[in-house]
Amino acid sequence: SESESRFRVLADAMPQMVWSTLPDGFHDYYNARWYEFTGVPLGSTDGEGWNDMFHADDRERAWAVWRNSLETGEPYEIEYRLKHHSGVYRWTLGRAVAIRDEAGEITRWFGTLTDIDELKRLEQGRELVSQELSHRIKNIFAVVTALIALSARQYPEAKAFAASLRTRIAALARAHEFVRPHTETSKTTIGATTLHSFLSDLFKAYADETGGARVVIRGEDAVFDDQAATSVALLFHELATNAAKYGALSERGGVVTLDTERQEDRFVLTWSETGGPVIQSLPQRTGFGSSLASLSVEGQLGGRLSREWRPDGLQVIVDLPATALSRRRAAGGYTN
Template structure:
């Protein structure tokens, strides 16, 4: 048994660390959450049974009192520190045993000994943290003097004390984790509330459980009123079903969510809003949360619509200019019959320019052509339409399709209009059985368009270069930076046009 010390001898120098450090260590434990928990109560029940005593306690010695986190055979939840036996026991490195408190100078006058409790026997195993800071003791108490503990009882009390410390350590980690989570959540909410966008968050199944302050400022609805599925009711009735379908698709696939819809503001006005959301995944790839934003784009949307109206009006006027030019050519040719063929060719070329412009100009949903306005296949099919018979296609477009825009559409239209016109006059399309194939393929950083005529009358190379050939060179070489190679094969003309990929669109 450890040597006793009188109260005068047991001063602060006996502590493994000063009192301030010990109190700070106690603050790291959420003691109220552990008081009377089933795990610690099981320990005191077993300690009392093991040592054959009516009382067992898990005592934490605080600044002015000792708190009993678990107790067996004892009603009070705390007593004064100045009467605490455990305040002495926790300073020891081994179990402190008091066989008869009336004979111990430290405790003979203690109110717990002389008073109603009538404490006589005490045995306490110290509760000491890994860093040496003492917290209290696991003790057993009897109202009758005893010689001490058996070796088995002493061993059992040490094991039970170690179990108590393990539970306290787990609780300390839990408290730290809770504090870290609380701090992280506070920082997120602070950041979210300072953002100009509306911020929201959902559970993995899409249940909305958080909106930042900006959402409630914009919508004017009470906090919590749009949780769950109620968010969709804030949208314009015409947008609700579409928004629900897009959101459900993201939930089903994990793909990012993005949509434009009209959101009702606090004054009842519906304003165009861009909604976006991304999933947050854990280490296994499972979605644990969705975070999204709503951005007011009403002014930008209106400006875009106004620009579209202006662009369409401008395109309409340009198309009218093509029509006026064609009319002027026809009108001029009537007074000069000798120029009829020239006028016809010029009018056809103006018409081809009009088709190219109509293909790449801004369109509304009603005026947009069936083919994609960024499709090379679509441009060629529109361009060749006047040369196709009603009962089948004589000009076939096959191979790869690529993106184009107004940068390349006009020169490509002029180039292939010229080839189609010449084929109709002199080549394969001049014969009822003749056909033309346009094969498209990519070759490293170039796009190769292979024009091949078959089934026409035998041809021979022209003796001199005409305006049509010069137009082809102008379009492919000068405007697009490509090359043109002709092969006057006996079976039909073959023209290979190579265009740099970078010349096909401005992007």
């Protein structure tokens, strides 16, 4: 037909490889770019013949995603390695959408393949450099901690100060370890980069004898990135350390609840201690740890920090802009 001829002319003029299938997924059309890229004989990849063009390590994954789209009608999108006419496999981005009739039934699938091999290699190169830099930063944390320990031996009177400083550096190191660029292997040992998962990891040090959490995190989670990691680590390290020395975590039955809530354009974290020692008198001066916590919230995260010494324990409210925990994501037009 005339419309089909126009489509073929348009598809052959496109820089991407274009293909189409029947509703059941049977491939019956490829444009000229496909044959130029693959070098296969005309019609040789119709039906399921296209499967042999994938890298062996990508076939099962590609088929699983494609089958899901065929079953659900959802758009198809995947990256896989496709065999080039030179004999090497090149990374490509595959996308497809279903065409439906007036009754909503799928009549065809139309898809494209884009060669992204050079982009993929650039990304892999950046990832290697980033991981190497991250490894060196991790080593710096270890060297600084060792230097503090060595210095403390020479100056016994500074032992308490040195111990406190080491724990703060350890909190920063943990923050770095959590948000640094990860490979697929290391991600499984760290977990997703969200506020709740990061804080859960930070509070493991304050678990009870059976490993049970004494800081209970409740409420909405939030995407979390490295721009906020240092400030959040210092803030909650100070709160937990003080609770362990003087507050709820210093008593056997004491607990802390941390409630997190999105309130329009704000994200509010409420730290509430219960079951700790009875407060005899309010602190007369602001210690370094409290000043550091305030600086982390107000100076680095652009938020507000307030403390209330209630009869059942300290309550700290941290009121942040909703974008403070993930500025890169916010800058890209996303929301938590």
